[in-house]
Amino acid sequence: MTEIDRRSILKALIALGGASVLNIPAVHAQAKTLVVTTYGGSWEKFWRDTLLPAFKEETGVEPQLDIGLGRTYTANLRAAGVGKAPYSCLMTNEIYATVLRDEGFFEKLDLSLVPNYADLYPVATKASEGYAAVGLISPIGIGYRTDMVSKAPKSWKDFWDDPELKGRLGLYNIKNSAGKMFLMLTSMIYGSGIDDLDAGFAKLKELGPVYQTDFNMSTAMATGEIAVAPFDFGEIARLRNQGLPVDCIIPEEGLMMWDQTFNILKDTPARTEAYEYLNFVLGPKGQDLLMREFFVSPVNKTVTVPVELQKDVPVSGEAMDQFIEWDWALMNAKSEEIARRWNEIFGA
Known part of the structure; x- marks a missing residue:
């Protein structure tokens, strides 16, 4: 050589x-x-x-x-x-x-x-x-500021259905696997399954402006920049133990992780x-x-x-059955298209 x-x-x-x-x-x-x-x-x-x-x-x-x-x-x-x-x-x-x-x-x-x-x-x-x-x-449910919403969320659908949350939502961006999970979750809830990405993207457009991060959601929650977001239960625990008014729930449709x-x-x-x-x-x-x-x-x-x-x-015991199964092969195979379509909706 x-x-x-x-x-x-x-x-x-x-x-x-x-x-x-x-x-x-x-x-x-x-x-x-x-x-x-x-x-x-x-x-x-x-x-x-x-x-x-x-x-x-x-x-x-x-x-x-x-x-x-x-x-x-x-x-x-x-x-x-x-x-x-x-x-x-x-x-x-x-x-x-x-x-x-x-x-x-x-x-x-x-x-x-x-x-x-x-x-x-x-x-x-x-x-x-x-x-x-x-x-x-690390289970991901719906984390929220208890002092910024009048009622606790119960469902992932609340991101769309609760007018109080408009403009106050946080999402992990598409670079993070949690962003990809949220796309598949939306496709599952509003389409024929987690692989119905057209239905998922169409519904994501309805959310309007959201706060995006590729890693740290805690800062935006701590400062009150957002009121609700997909959140790691462990991170909510750390924020709560620091004295912040936060909580996290297991949504009706299941958990990301x-x-x-x-x-x-x-x-x-x-x-x-x-x-x-x-x-x-x-x-x-x-x-x-x-x-x-x-x-x-x-x-x-x-x-x-x-x-x-x-x-x-x-999340333990029987609650361990509430995790949704994901199709990572699909996400990897269509990664460029998925990133492009996500960024057209929310920006890079």
């Missing part, structure tokens, strides 16, 4: 994955130890300070932690190639996992190595057809350790730690939400 070729490849990797590519030697040489992933900020702190020490205490295994986002993980995996992944167990949103699964990066789970899999709610297992398990569920799926990379040298990590995350100890830190709904049926957390973690 010439020096010019090397420079071209390096530039391409930087363009695909940003600086994180350069920080992962395993893009060039497959990892020899257990490498697991998470996001930055409070996620990284929790993984380093709490989750991984608890895992090491239980198993004796000390993983290497990589920090990134779904799009950078996707770029890094493609740069490395199938069977040469820089990670052992990848955590990412299902919208990314769907693509990587189809491209052959993950192995189908050997359930004999994941005994805690048997105790998971169906919502944590059915989408991936045995190739992954959802380890974190941010999911984090855990996937074992094909041919990882640390396969045994990767399964130990996955089993720990899905087990009672891992789920309890995650619940207490992020107010996520435990995916393991054996984990009970303690009384002092039930207001902050209201």
